[in-house]
Amino acid sequence: ADISKPNESKAEPYEGMYVELKDVTVSKDADNYGVFELEGGVVVDDTFFKGFKPKKGDKIAFIRGVVQYAYDLYRVLPLNASDIDGATAECAADADCGTGRKCDTDAGSCKYIVCGADADCKTGEKCITETQRCEKPQQTLTIVDIQDPNSSKHPSKGDAIEVKGAIVISQMFDAASTLKGFFVSDPSFPAKYGAVMVVVDKDFAETLAIGDEVDIVGRADEYYFNTQIAARAAQNGKITKTGNNKLADIKPVTVTAADVPGAPKDKTDPETSATEPYEGMLVELKNIKVAKEADQYGVIELEGGVIVDDTLFKGYAPKVGDTIAFIRGVIQYSYDVYRILPRSDKDIDGAKPPCAKDEDCASGETCNTSTGVCVGPPKTYSVKDLQDPTSTNYAAKGTAVEIKGVIVTSELFDVSSTLKGFYVADPGFAGKYSGVMVVVDSTFSETLAIGDEVDIVGRSDEYFNNTQLVARATQSGKVTKTGNNKVADIKYTAVNAADLQSTPDDKTDPDKTKTEPYEGVLIELKNVTVEEEADQYGVWKWSGGIVVDDNLFKGYKPTKGDKLEYVRGVIFYSYDLYRLLPRSAADIKAATP
Numbered sequence: 001a002d003i004s005k006p007n008e009s010k011a012e013p014y015e016g017m018y019v020e021l022k023d024v025t026v027s028k029d030a031d032n033y034g035v036f037e038l039e040g041g042v043v044v045d046d047t048f049f050k051g052f053k054p055k056k057g058d059k060i061a062f063i064r065g066v067v068q069y070a071y072d073l074y075r076v077l078p079l080n081a082s083d084i085d086g087a088t089a090e091c092a093a094d095a096d097c098g099t100g101r102k103c104d105t106d107a108g109s110c111k112y113i114v115c116g117a118d119a120d121c122k123t124g125e126k127c128i129t130e131t132q133r134c135e136k137p138q139q140t141l142t143i144v145d146i147q148d149p150n151s152s153k154h155p156s157k158g159d160a161i162e163v164k165g166a167i168v169i170s171q172m173f174d175a176a177s178t179l180k181g182f183f184v185s186d187p188s189f190p191a192k193y194g195a196v197m198v199v200v201d202k203d204f205a206e207t208l209a210i211g212d213e214v215d216i217v218g219r220a221d222e223y224y225f226n227t228q229i230a231a232r233a234a235q236n237g238k239i240t241k242t243g244n245n246k247l248a249d250i251k252p253v254t255v256t257a258a259d260v261p262g263a264p265k266d267k268t269d270p271e272t273s274a275t276e277p278y279e280g281m282l283v284e285l286k287n288i289k290v291a292k293e294a295d296q297y298g299v300i301e302l303e304g305g306v307i308v309d310d311t312l313f314k315g316y317a318p319k320v321g322d323t324i325a326f327i328r329g330v331i332q333y334s335y336d337v338y339r340i341l342p343r344s345d346k347d348i349d350g351a352k353p354p355c356a357k358d359e360d361c362a363s364g365e366t367c368n369t370s371t372g373v374c375v376g377p378p379k380t381y382s383v384k385d386l387q388d389p390t391s392t393n394y395a396a397k398g399t400a401v402e403i404k405g406v407i408v409t410s411e412l413f414d415v416s417s418t419l420k421g422f423y424v425a426d427p428g429f430a431g432k433y434s435g436v437m438v439v440v441d442s443t444f445s446e447t448l449a450i451g452d453e454v455d456i457v458g459r460s461d462e463y464f465n466n467t468q469l470v471a472r473a474t475q476s477g478k479v480t481k482t483g484n485n486k487v488a489d490i491k492y493t494a495v496n497a498a499d500l501q502s503t504p505d506d507k508t509d510p511d512k513t514k515t516e517p518y519e520g521v522l523i524e525l526k527n528v529t530v531e532e533e534a535d536q537y538g539v540w541k542w543s544g545g546i547v548v549d550d551n552l553f554k555g556y557k558p559t560k561g562d563k564l565e566y567v568r569g570v571i572f573y574s575y576d577l578y579r580l581l582p583r584s585a586a587d588i589k590a591a592t593p
Contacts, residue, residue, distance in 0.1 A: 011074040014067045019076065026058040028269065035075070037268065038063075045075040049083065051090035051108050061085040072336075073268065081108045128160075128236075138162055138217070143186040146220060147193035147227055147280065149271075155220040160236075163229065167246050168212040169195060169282045170330050170343050173312055178202050179232075183280055183330045184214065189251045192277035195330065198229045198239070206239055210343070211250065213243035225270050225333050227279065252284040252328050257304025260285075262337040275331065275338040283340065284328040290318045293397055295462060298371060299339070302327075309339040313347065315354025315372030317398060325349035358476075366476050368398070368459065378402040378457055383426045386460050387433035387467050387520065395460040401469060407486050408452040409435060409522045410570060410583050413552055418442050419472075423520060423570050424454065430491035432517035435570060438469045438479070446479060450583070451490065453483035465510050465573050466519060492524035492568060497544030500525075502577045515578040518571045523580070527591070528564040533557075539579070542567065549579040556588050563591035 021042065028037035030053050034046030044063065046052070054060070062085045065078040081089040089108025091097050097110035104110075115127035121134035128135050138160040145153040146161065155161055166184035175181035180202055185195040198216060208214070217238040218231035231237030260283060264273035285306065292301035294317055298310030308327065310316070318324065328347040329340040345351040354372025361367050361374035368375055378400035385393045386401065395401050406424040415421040420442055425435040438456060448454070457478040458471035471477030495518065504510035525542075532541040538550030540558050548567065550556070568587040569580045582588055 011067070011069075015069055015074070016066060018064065018066050020062055020064045021076070022062050024060050024063060026054045026056055026060065029056050030054065031269065031271075043073050043075045043268065045070075045077050047075075047077050049078045049080050049087075049108065051081055052078070052084050052087040135160060140164065143184070143196050144190055144193045146196055146229065148277075157220055157222050159220045161218060161220050161229065163216045165242070166214050166216060167249060168208050168210055168214060169250055170312065170341075171210060172204075172208055174202075175199050180204055181228075182208060183282075184216070185250070185282065187213075187246075187249065189249070189253075191253055192281075194253075195280035195282065196227055196229055197280050197332070198231055200237065200239060201232050201234065204233075204239070206241060208239075208241065209244065211244060211247035212241055213246050215240045215242055250282065252282045253278065255283045255285060257285065257288060257302065257306050259283075260331065260338060260340065261305045262301070262307030262339065263305060264336075264338070267336050270333060270336075270338075273338065278331050279333060279338070280330060282328060282330050284326055285324075285340075286326050288324055288327065290320055290322045290324065293318065293320055294371070295397075307337050307339045309334070309341050310371075311339075311341050313342045313344050313351075313354070315345065316342070316348055316351045317371060317373045366400070368475060371398070373398065375400050375459070380404060383424065383436050383520075384429075384433045386436050386469060388517075391433075397460055397462050399460045400457075401460050402455070402457045403469070404455045405453055405482065406456065407489055408448050408450055408454060409490055410450065410552060410581075412444075412448055414442070415439060416442075420444055421468075422448060423522070424456070424469075425490065425522060427453070427486065427489045428491060430493045432493075432521065434491075434493060435520035435522055436467055436469055437520050437570075437572075438471055439463075440477065440479060441472045441474060444473070444479070446481060448479075448481065449484065451485055451487035452481055453486050455480045455482055490522065493518065493521050495523050495525055497525065497542070497546060500544070500546050500571075500578065500580075502541075502545060502547040502579065504576070504578070507576050510573060510576075510578075513578065515571060519573060519578070520570060522568065522570050524566055524568045525580075526566045528567050530558040530560055530562040530564070533560050547577050547579045549574070549581055551579075552581045552583045553585070553587065555585055556582070565589040565591045 024038045027039045030036040034050055036044050036054055064083040065076040068075050068077055078084050081087045091103035091110050094102045097103050115121055115132055115134050118127050121127050125134045126137050136159055140162045141153055145151045165187050167187055169185045170183040172180050172182045179199045181197055181199045183195055183197050216229055216231050218229040221228040221230045231239055260275045260278055264270035266272055289303045291303045294300050300308040326349045329342040332339055332341055342348050345353050355361050355367035355374050358366045364377050365374040380402050381395045385391045386395050407427050409425050410423040412420050412422050419439050421437055421439050423435055423437055456471050458469045461468045461470045471479050500515050501513055504513040529543040531543050534540040534557050540548050566589050569582040572579050572581050
C-alpha cells in the first residue's frame with residue numbers, strides 16, 4: 001500500500017529504492033507495454049526484465065525492483081528473473097532465443113540482433129534489409145482487424161501491414177514536430193472499430209482531402225493508447241491515392257453520451273472504456289446540452305461527460321445550457337480523456353467559420369485570434385466581477401473586459417517564455433475576490449511598480465483554475481498607467497490558517513475549495529510557525545499545512561519551528577495546490593523573541 005496509487009506522496013520516499021513486496025496477487029494482465037498491476041494498484045513495469053507475463057489472479061510470493069515515477073505512475077521495475085518468485089529467465093544463452101536473436105544474460109531476455117538474410121530469422125519471418133530486423137511478412141488487413149483486439153488477424157505493435165480502399169475522413173493536421181496525421185475509415189463504415197489514425201512524415205507531399213480513397217502500407221503502432229498506422233517513408237510506409245469524391249460514402253456513427261464518455265474509469269487501462277471501440281471513428285451526437293464552456297485550451301464538456309476538443313476546428317464558443325442539435329467529429333484519446341474533434345463548422349449545428357482578423361467579425365466586435373471567436377466591445381467591470389461567480393456583473397471566461405483605476409500589487413514576473421504577469425486589486429478594497437492576475441506579452445515594455453494605478457483592457461480567462469485578465473497586445477489588450485504612489489491604498493486581507501486550505505478536496509474542481517475566494521488576493525497571516533523546511537523547489541509549509549512558494553521571492557530559507565510575526569503574499573493555484581507567494585523580504589517578518 002506504500003506504492004499503490006499514482007501521485008500519492010507516500011510513494012515518493014521510495015523513489016529510486018530497491019523494494020520488495022510479499023504475498024501479492026495480480027489484478028491485471030500485462031498490457032502491450034509489458035505493464036501489469038497488483039492488488040492495491042501497485043504497477044509493475046518490464047523496463048529491465050521482460051521475461052514475466054502473469055495472469056490476473058496469479059499469486060506471487062515476492063516481487064522486488066526499483067521504484068520509478070513515469071507517465072503519472074509510480075512503478076516497480078524488477079531487474080531480472082530472480083526478482084520475481086516463480087519467474088524464469090527467457091534465456092540463459094543465445095541458443096535459447098532462436099536464429100536472429102541473442103540472450104541478454106543479465107536480464108534473462110532475448111534481444112534482436114541484426115540480420116543480413118531471411119536465413120538469419122525464425123521460420124515465417126523475413127529479414128527487412130533496410131532495418132536489418134527480422135519481422136513477420138506484410139499482412140493485408142481491414143481497419144477492424146487493426147483496431148479490434150478480438151480479431152483473429154489483430155496485428156502486434158510493429159507488424160508490417162497494408163490496408164486497401166480506406167476513406168479519408170479528416171483533414172491533415174500536425175501530429176508532432178516531425179509528423180502529420182489524418183484519420184481514415186474502413187469503406188464499409190462499421191459500427192465499431194471502423195477507423196484509425198494514420199501518421200506520415202512532416203514532409204509528406206501528397207494532397208489529401210476528406211473523401212479521398214487510399215491504400216496504405218505501414219506498421220501497426222500504439223501511441224499513448226491510440227492505435228495508429230505509421231506510414232513513414234523512412235520505415236517503408238506509403239500512401240497511394242486511388243480515388244476521390246467519396247464524400248457521399250462517409251457515414252458518421254450515431255452515438256449517445258453513454259457510448260462515448262470522455263474520462264475512462266481506469267486511466268491506467270483506458271482501453272477498457274466504453275469509448276475505446278469508437279477511437280478514430282467519425283461519430284455524431286444529437287440534441288445534447290453544453291455542461292461546461294470552453295477552457296483555455298478550447299475544450300468543451302457536454303452533458304454525460306462528453307469532451308469536445310478544438311484541435312481540428314477553432315471558432316466555437318457555446319454557453320452552458322445551450323442545446324446542440326448535432327455535433328460530429330473523430331475520436332482521439334489524449335491527456336487521459338477521449339475527445340471528439342469536430343473538423344469544421346459544418347460538424348456543429350449553428351457554428352460559424354473561425355475568424356482570423358477583426359474584419360471577419362460584425363461591427364463593434366473583434367476577433368480573438370487564439371480561439372477564432374468574435375467577441376463584443378469591452379464593458380467596465382471590477383476585479384470582484386472577474387473573480388466572484390455570484391456577482392450580478394460576473395465576467396465569464398472570454399468576456400471582453402475593461403477595469404479602471406486598479407492598483408498593482410506585485411512586480412512583473414515571467415509566466416512563460418512568451419508571457420509576463422502581475423497582480424492588481426481594486427483600490428481600498430480588501431477581502432474575498434479582491435485581487436486578480438493580469439497576463440501580458442513578454443514584449444510588454446511598460447515599467448510597473450507596486451502601487452501604480454492602471455486601466456486595463458483585455459479578456460477574462462481561466463488557466464489551470466486561475467482566473468486571469470489577459471491583456472496581450474496581440475489580442476487587442478492594453479495596460480495604461482494612470483498614476484502611482486498608491487501604496488497606501490493597498491489593503492491586506494487578514495486571514496487565519498483555518499480560512500485557507502492548500503490541497504483541494506476535489507482536484508478536478510478546486511474552485512469549490514474554501515481558499516478559492518482568496519485566489520489572486522493579497523493576504524496577511526499573523527503568528528506563523530514553520531512546519532516544514534523549504535524543499536529543493538523553495539516550497540515550505542506553515543502551521544496548518546499551508547504551502548508557501550518562492551515564485552516571486554527566493555530570499556527566505558526557513559527552518560522548521562521558526563516563528564514569524566506575519567507572512568504576506570498573493571494566493572496562486574499551481575500543481576494541485578493553493579500556494580502563498582510572498583513578493584519580497586518585506587512580506588515575511590520574524591517574530592521578536
